[in-house]
Amino acid sequence: MQRVVSLFLPSWSTDRLRRKLGDVSPPPDKPLVLVGRHGNRRLVTAVDRAATEAGLRVGMPATKAQALVQGLAVMDAEPEADAQALDRLALWALRRYAPIVAADPPDGLVMDTTGADHLHGGERLMLADMVERLGKVGFSARAAIADSWGAAHAFARYVRQAVSVVAVNATCDAILPLPIAALRLPDEIVSGLRVLGFDRVGELLQQPRAPLALRFGPELGRRLDQAAGRLAEPIEPVRPVDVVEVRRAFGEPISAAETIARYVGKLVQALCVGLETKGFGARRLDLLLYRVDNRVEAIRVGTALPVRDVKRLTRLLCDKIETVDPGFGIELMRLSAPLAESLAPRQTVSSLIEQRDADISDLIDTLGNRVGEEKLYRFTPVASDVPERSFRRVAAASAETGDAWPDHWPRSARLFTVPEPIEAIALLPDHPPASFTWKGIRRRIKRADGPERVFGEWWKRDAELTAVRDYFQVEDEAGERFWIYRAGDGEDAATGSHRWFLHGIFG
Template identity: 40%
Template sequence: MLGHSPSLEGRTATQNVRETPPLVVVAKARSALRLVALDETARRRGLHRGQALADARAIIPAIDAVDADPTSDAALLAAIADWAERYTPLVALDGQDGLMLDITGCAHLFGGEAELVADLAARLPAQGFAARAAIADTPGAAWAAARYAETSRVASGGARDLLVPLPFAALRLDDDIVAALDRVGLKRIGQILDAPRAPLAARFGASLMRRLDQALGREEEAIDPRRPVAALIAERRFAEPIGLEDDIAATIASLAATLARNLEQRGEGARRFELSLFRVDGVVTRLGVGTSRPVRAPKHVLGLFAEKFASLADELDAGFGFDMARLSVPVTAPDTPAQVDLAGDAVGEADLGQLIDRIGARIGPERVRRIVPRDSHIPERSEAWTDIDAAAHALSPGRHWGGLPPPSAHSRASGNPGSGHHYPSESGSPLARGRADGRSATNSDGEVSCVRALDPPLFPAFMDADPIDRPLRLFARPEPVEATAAVPDGPPMHFRWRRALYRIARSEGPERIAPEWWRNDEDETRDYFRVEDATGHRFWLFREGLYGRETIAPRWYLHGVFG
């Protein structure tokens, strides 16, 4: 079943015909100002849409004409469409002056179709709008009844009887087709209902028969809702309007509990909630909150909306109160039962997820970002910032928040083959070890590792904790430096960075990281060194390019600082 709100004939309903002159809206069309909308007073006195303003003034000199404002009209129609969602979530715009509502399965909430259309027809005039509404089996029949018939409800299967006396304009045909039909004496739809179809389609086009079939229900016609349909919806109507925060909070908790049961039956959790509050004067307030993981706990949902209300610049304007509240779930995701401990509490990252959700509700989810690992051992490419929704999908079973990707074969660290990151080994040292006397050593692959003797170690491990093998401050892009090494493959002896000279007292390395073989770029192998200068400052340097194999002039870069 479909409902249709027709043209808004005039900005407001005329209250006093004797004192108020006819009101019309004019716009320039066909080189003249013409009437595009008019109130009931102007209609009764013989004016009509499309009439030239000069002709209208000749009939009624005291006419009140205002210029059309399509932008404001579109905004007003959108606001009315928001309000009309109190009847059904499936609301579509119909041209520039109408709405189409799919009320299938909704009429019983209002006591029936007749009661629904009566409620709609009573509320709009109370807000100052002159409008007509009708219900029929098909969009085409509802459109025709609302604009060209006196009935507000077409009985099931009664579309044919409705269309018989109506003009062809009721079929939503173009003006040139209506004019062509009129020239051959065809003025009413009933004249062609039983006529041969082929000659009519050949002379007046296929659109004539398509519109007729749509109105009669022979051809399917779907409406295009202006807002996506939510997966789950729970709503509450109030006998008396509410406006207190406690009442709104209690309503949210009750609706969230209803949705939680439905989500649990589906084995899903909500990734987003949307609250719609319908004021008695027609204003609709919408608030949405997102979650970093699927949730359905009513207490958590209520906490998110509490944060949302607290973040509003102005207090929620309840006006004369809200007579309806709706909580919907636009986005869902599978939600498996959480493992619980002996105390009955869920274990895992629930607390972190709730914190992220509350921050997102307060400042906006688009402002909450998280670091996720990427499949690369090149430090500047090994992680990326992303929003919380993308971060949740980016994590695989083998990763955790903020964790490093597992070792892969495309990177090598001398002393720890197969990894560009440190992973603890039984030897107790994450770094390539050289000779204790500081001389170079050759590993099984024939690669040279040159490490100065350290006593004590530069980065000691306390109580078997993992040593700090990455700088606390990692530069977004490595900065070039001028460095000098004793041998081409050895650690630097001193380097110049930002016009300052640093003499190295101790160093560890190299940690070799090779670029991904599948990337078609000019990256070269890097040898990283952790160094400390004579004053105690510690740096993370690397030499780019293997001497004699990739380049004859390796370049040095500073990639970060420790502390």
């Protein structure tokens, strides 16, 4: 089932201009409008959030907007610059999120993310990542995903949520309560429908098509079918100018999985030749399969490191062939590397002379394309004595930082995200507990080592100026080993509550 994302940028023009001006842009709380000429009239073409809240709207005369809002910031619109920036944003989304991305002027993007969301932890996490990343650089955004472009477009613009996920095969029911303006109809058709008493999409779907088509033309029925997913709406993807790409057209359409796999191998071989010529290795591969019914199937795979190994890349792509629906046949295949990085040639070394380092990047690529890149990671040490701050997650194939794990005291193999409170009996200030109770089970301690005193990091916050923890490694009568600590030094109440906590488990 096709899944389409619509990314809506409600204040694209004003956000882009603020980002362009930087420190000299109007304050965020000051209403800003952009003005353009329509004939001899100067009309508002874009408004930011503050201007919208002040009652301004697109299409009103500029003089009226200035009269309504005192101190209004007015700047000239730059439609060509907006369109160029939207194309650049589409290229960014192409490299990061999906193999099929196109600009959806004047204020959005459309993406076919079928088979690509697993690389980002699922649809909802992928959409949230889009919105969050754009928000960090100053662009407000909303994103929606559905079975059709029309439905995703409607939910992104007419549902007041940052992220909207319409379940698979639920599009027809989901669009029923939406307003008719969400169908991307011309204003005159929307006005005519409202005169007749129609307000919601569900009301239109209940009516016979013939009278509506006779009065409003075929556009109304086409938009209804596109929103419901009954009529295909192809997306013409944007392509980077310098992308390494190969293609294969077929005189007779192909559909068998074995045939597709054979030609995938040939395309990968040709692509690797092109990558080698430029000194690149692929980090993303997009395989687009154009069906005879004007639909496009897509496969996206990623690699942890730059790669141009023919067998390895072919296997990653062929593992995804089962997700392709060839329909009545595929007439064109196009393979590209939208994300590629420099890869120097390697000299083959005889194993009799030098032993090669273990390379697990192939395994990382296989797992990452199955479960998602975001779910595959490793831990790297961080210079901190506080246990929960002494590590961080990094990509599985990321380079070593050179930092070493602390070796003066062992650390538990399993560290709790939040230390769990326990009841303990111990002599203060330096003795380990004789027993402790965790989750209703009392455990008598047979062996113990400690204390290891850990001080708070005073440069992070004032509350840690005097904070102290005393850690103990303990073993109960059953042989289970735990990592517990007392909050405080056992004497001064200012150093902590003197309560006991379980922070980790050994083994």
